[in-house]
Amino acid sequence: MPQASSPRPLLPLAAVIVTSLALAGGCRSASSLSVAAAPAPRTVPAHHVVPLPSSITPSAGPPVTFVAASRIVLAAGDPELDGVARLLAAALTPATGYAWPVVASTSAGAVPGAAPDITLALDAAVPGGRDAYRLDTTATGVRIVAATPEGVFRGTQTLRQLLPPAIHASAVQPGPWRVAPVSVTDAPRYQWRGAMLDVARHFFGPSQVKRYIDLLAFYKFNVLHLHLSDDQGWRIEILSWPRLATWGGSSSVKGDGSGFFTQAEYRDIVAYASARFITVIPEIDMPGHTNAALASYPELNCNDVAPPLYTGIEVGFSSLCVGREVTYRFVDDVVRELAALTPGPYIHIGGDEVKKLTAAEYAGFIERAQEIVARHGKRAIGWDEIAHARLAPTTVVQQWRVGKNGVADAGAAAVSAVAQGARLVMSPASKVYLDMKYTPSTVLGLNWAGYVELRDTYAWDPGALIPGVTDEHVLGVEAPLWTETIVTMSDLEVMVLPRLLAVADLGWTAQASREWNAFTARVAMHGLRWDAMGVSYYRSPQVEWMTVAPTLPRE
Numbered sequence: 403m404p405q406a407s408s409p410r411p412l413l414p415l416a417a418v419i420v421t422s423l424a425l426a427g428g429c430r431s432a433s434s435l436s437v438a439a440a441p442a443p444r445t446v447p448a449h450h451v452v453p454l455p456s457s458i459t460p461s462a463g464p465p466v467t468f469v470a471a472s473r474i475v476l477a478a479g480d481p482e483l484d485g486v487a488r489l490l491a492a493a494l495t496p497a498t499g500y501a502w503p504v505v506a507s508t509s510a511g512a513v514p515g516a517a518p519d520i521t522l523a524l525d526a527a528v529p530g531g532r533d534a535y536r537l538d539t540t541a542t543g544v545r546i547v548a549a550t551p552e553g554v555f556r557g558t559q560t561l562r563q564l565l566p567p568a569i570h571a572s573a574v575q576p577g578p579w580r581v582a583p584v585s586v587t588d589a590p591r592y593q594w595r596g597a598m599l600d601v602a603r604h605f606f607g608p609s610q611v612k613r614y615i616d617l618l619a620f621y622k623f624n625v626l627h628l629h630l631s632d633d634q635g636w637r638i639e640i641l642s643w644p645r646l647a648t649w650g651g652s653s654s655v656k657g658d659g660s661g662f663f664t665q666a667e668y669r670d671i672v673a674y675a676s677a678r679f680i681t682v683i684p685e686i687d688m689p690g691h692t693n694a695a696l697a698s699y700p701e702l703n704c705n706d707v708a709p710p711l712y713t714g715i716e717v718g719f720s721s722l723c724v725g726r727e728v729t730y731r732f733v734d735d736v737v738r739e740l741a742a743l744t745p746g747p748y749i750h751i752g753g754d755e756v757k758k759l760t761a762a763e764y765a766g767f768i769e770r771a772q773e774i775v776a777r778h779g780k781r782a783i784g785w786d787e788i789a790h791a792r793l794a795p796t797t798v799v800q801q802w803r804v805g806k807n808g809v810a811d812a813g814a815a816a817v818s819a820v821a822q823g824a825r826l827v828m829s830p831a832s833k834v835y836l837d838m839k840y841t842p843s844t845v846l847g848l849n850w851a852g853y854v855e856l857r858d859t860y861a862w863d864p865g866a867l868i869p870g871v872t873d874e875h876v877l878g879v880e881a882p883l884w885t886e887t888i889v890t891m892s893d894l895e896v897m898v899l900p901r902l903l904a905v906a907d908l909g910w911t912a913q914a915s916r917e918w919n920a921f922t923a924r925v926a927m928h929g930l931r932w933d934a935m936g937v938s939y940y941r942s943p944q945v946e947w948m949t950v951a952p953t954l955p956r957e
């Protein structure tokens with residue numbers, strides 16, 4: 403249930419009525435309604451889709467009302483779309499109670515049914531890249547077309563958001579399952595739309611990570627960065643160094659948790675993400691943030707003494723012994739095993755907050771770690787400190803630091819990365835660190851980068867934040883959730899919702915189309931969606947949360 407940490411702002415009745423009519427596309431002016439004197443309804447959006455599509459316009463024609471006989475039809479029977487269709491059927495069946503059979507339009511059974519269908523089709527002519535799609539309501543239902551299965555999948559997320567919030571319930575709801583007449587043409591701004599989950603400070607198991615992946619997929623994210631190791635925990639089984647997980651994974655911050663992914667479990671998470679067109683990027687943070695590894699193997703320590711497991715939340719005190727060759731055998735073994743588990747192109751080598759090495763020792767380690775990653779066929783990504791090393795041309799730099807006086811003075815690493823020709827993933831802590839408290843009264847989270855409410859996360863431009871860093875240097879955005887204070891799935895959900903929707907718009911929507919009031923008006927319905935999903939969230943007072951789902955009038 404939602405965390406009602408702020409009073410529930412009730413939506414004026416008039417706004418609900420106007421919302422309903424607007425959705426039907428048949429809205430007369432509010433003045434023709436005989437409503438009691440109510441406060442003037444705020445701008446009521448014709449839809450609540452997040453991220454905002456490139457173009458979404460109400461179209462002529464009646465709403466589409468799905469019924470029990472409705473099907474998911476694969477035009478020309480594209481078998482590549484079968485997986486996308488089955489995921490959509492699985493998303494629609496619980497609340498509708500309909501079977502949603504997946505049929506190939508060429509098969510005998512697929513004569514134009516009396517019931518409206520969802521048609522999925524591939525068409526190489528659809529412009530805009532691999533995530534682009536078109537979605538249109540038609541006389542036979544809803545049609546989603548894209549050049550790739552990934553684009554069709556993104557379009558199915560938009561369709562889910564055009565259906566009433568009750569569609570997300572896990573038990574049959576009364577319906578009706580209507581989609582207002584609409585025409586959508588869509589493609590993203592950035593190719594890197596990511597979230598990071600720190601499973602090292604506190605471990606989150608496979609089912610919890612998959613639940614987060616479901617949320618990320620719903621908002622068109624395509625990268626999940628898993629922070630698999632740190633001072634307090636090592637969370638991935640490494641066959642050649644087994645104590646990393648068995649001992650290094652036996653504790654957590656405050657010692658109140660433990661755990662690690664077996665390689666089979668990790669493969670399963672990667673496959674689950676891949677089916678939803680999300681690329682998993684594993685991070686082994688080094689040479690710092692390594693106490694769990696150092697505690698597991700004495701030979702990794704310069705004095706051959708393994709330190710105790712660490713349950714605090716200090717940073718910067720640990721480092722691999724960069725002068726020892728065994729360290730590079732360790733790194734090579736870990737990277738080799740991780741690369742075999744990683745269909746995606748990137749391995750994250752961390753590189754943040756190293757206080758125990760000289761600049762030369764640090765740069766030397768980063769350069770060797772980079773070479774090891776390349777030797778195993780992957781590209782390196784690291785936190786922005788790695789810009790002080792010589793970067794390979796394919797290495798990506800993740801910008802995160804914010805200075806005491808704003809981003810500018812900590813942007814130096816990002817600017818030097820760009821000077822080396824590297825491209826950036828923007829993760830400025832004062833904007834998108836989802837472990838930052840919303841306000842001083844937020845129980846969970848930290849506040850070293852300031853208080854981060856929904857508007858702080860929304861109101862900035864990744865291509866214009868740091869002087870010297872312009873849009874062509876930016877691959878996209880990524881929102882980290884560090885888990886020093888985050889223990890349960892509900893904790894996680896409260897910290898990421900609603901700010902994840904701001905990150906979704908940042909990554910997907912053109913800067914010129916992004917406007918705060920229109921954004922919050924769209925966010926307003928998503929609380930009802932999260933209620934139906936049974937996920938927790940923070941009812942930010944910056945949003946006039948809808949309390950009643952609008953219903954479309956009969957066509």
Ligand code: IFG
Pocket residue numbers: 717754755785802835837848884
């Ligand atoms: N900085 C540390 C994280 C985590 C974070 C908490 C980075 C790259 C503070 N490093 O952010 O390990 O402790 O907000």
